[in-house]
Amino acid sequence: MPPTPDDPADWVDRSSTRARAWTDEAVRRVIADANRSADTHLHVFPLPAEWGIDLYLKDESVHPTGSLKHRLARSLFLYGLANGWITEGTTLVEASSGSTAVSEAYFARLIGLDFVTVVPRSTSPEKIALIERYGGRCHYVDVPPAMYEEAERLATETGGHYLDQFTYAERATDWRGNNNIAESIFEQLSEERHPVPDWVVVGAGTGGTSATIGRYVRYRRHHTRVAVVDPENSAFFPGWVTGTPDYTTGMPSRIEGIGRPRMEPSFLPSVIDLMMPVPDAASIAAMRHLNDVTGLSAGGSTGTNLWGVWQLIARMLREGRSGSVVTLLCDSGDRYRHSYYDDAWVADKGLDLAPYRATLERFLKSGEWLPPES
Template sequence: MPSSTPSVPAPLIDTGMRTEPDRAWVREAIRKLRADATRTSDTHLIKVHLPGCGRVDLYLKDESTHPTGSLKHRLGRSLFLYGLCNGLIGPSTTVVEASSGSTAVSEAHFARMLGVPFVAVMASSTSPAKIKLIEREGGTCHLVDDPTTVYDEARRLADAAGGIYLDQFSNAERATDWRGNNNIAESIFEQMAMEEHPVPTWIVVGAGTGGTSATIGRFVRYQALDTQVCVVDPERSAFLPAWQGDGEARLEPSRIEGIGRARLEPSFLPLVVDRMLGVPDAASIAATRFLRERTGIHAGPSTGTNIYGALKLAAEMQSAGQGGSIVSLVCDRGDRYDDSYNNDAWVAQKGHDLAAYAAVLAAAWDHGTWIG
């Protein structure tokens, strides 16, 4: 019989090692970001006394105490970690974001920490104070007159620079580990553990990217908790109509900075939200001022949206004889808005009448009744 000829293995194809992004640089960048998380992750949870709602405890997680002054500090760090761990950010990568302000402040902070250039694409109507904060953190601001073009313009600038568009509106829900790993939901429940009602009846948040509501909504389901998630939404936003089944884009942007969008953003997950409340813009501004008068907490207008919704829920619980707790957020610092929402002339020029909403807030706070 003829002898068999041994088969010859196919040659190994070696394309060489990837050298960009440099692995040593990436390791050091991740160390810096994780060190920041260790320093800054647990913001204070403040218990607020509601004289008229004795059955209900209200807590505010003060995200304004982050180094960059807002809830978006968490998101900015998560997006940079997402880019680094996916091999998208290296030592010379230009990072670009479409942002209404606070996310860009935080991302500029982290870009400077890592030594990479950062460009924020934002509407020209963004408050001058926020623009100054971004520039103070080392970022560059690229302003556009039409807010609906920020996405495409950010992508164009990133492509032109050979960089990366972080795209907070698509990546917020995937960049954060919703199962735990020191996210905001895990932090809330750890801090509530010793309270009288440790599992909140409601957690009340707004939606800008939708990442916070997605993280909390998934976490409470994963942990099999009874907590319900309420998203408060300003006028003209696409989120509330989308939750109701209408996913069409709105025609105008929100007038409450940081929350509400003119389109349904990919990171907003309606199915993990239990309830949504539409909050008039004047009510958000009135609630911001009311919170400062009653507690001394000086916060931005999106916090006012949270407070208005949280007080409505508290009054409902009180009226129903239901005890429990409600948790919401202080989203950012109020001094960023001293030239706008905190300025009486600006408010009057925009046509906002705050008096009626101040009365609604006082009735809920002092007597546990909702008159709206």
């Protein structure tokens, strides 16, 4: 006879008081970390008053692990815990050699779990040291595109959980609010003279940030448009332009944290209003220019953001429009003293910053955007 649903002898009960107590404590620790952290600063870039335009830089470098990826890692951990994928004793695995791995190692240590990240063998010692500082372990591959498959294999082999930032970034964050980066920006702007920005400019690594902001402005019915800037060798810009969801370049980005050799699952083209390709030399010139003008030290992805910002502000000036623009200061320049801020490194990569620097200096003096002279 088939079992009757009302007979307790036939029920399947997989609940565990110990397991739930562990998850409750893990979630508490992750949320407590957020509560201990003040919201990130919104810096004002000094623009000529007669322009009638305000530029704000949301400084994500002040997170405990020093970058925008702290938000992503927190969301990925809460997502995995809430879904029951992360439990006591779970080994956590990622495919990342950069800031995401640093932040994930931090949260893994916070809740007492082992963390392994798959990285290319060419990863710099500085990055490895940052990951290991928080107790993370690096597993090396010789070919960067092999990171994804190897991370999946390790998670299966250990019975662990593959955090998979490139798949889950767009869904792990609550884009309606819950103090996500979009809600934070608009709350901080609420008392400014242009509280609803014309543009928010971001780069794409996983695509999670642009997806969160793009969804939020539609949900809140703001007139704000979202622009995504993309470095050399990345698949996002050509994939977006051609409408090719599986576009690949097979080449790594030189601007750390953004740009990917393939269109990632978390990248949502439909919520992006404008995409702008940015030369790597322009990114580094703009990053250094920011430091010279404001004293703010940032990485290359912030420079990519700013190169796009300046062109959009130039468009606003040509059209006679006032308003505000927001972008992100993604991480600190301290991580790049031996690369982007090193003249020898720049020369070795064959990058000429001078024409791009001249364009920026001329623009801030005259308000006229002239393409760099090659």
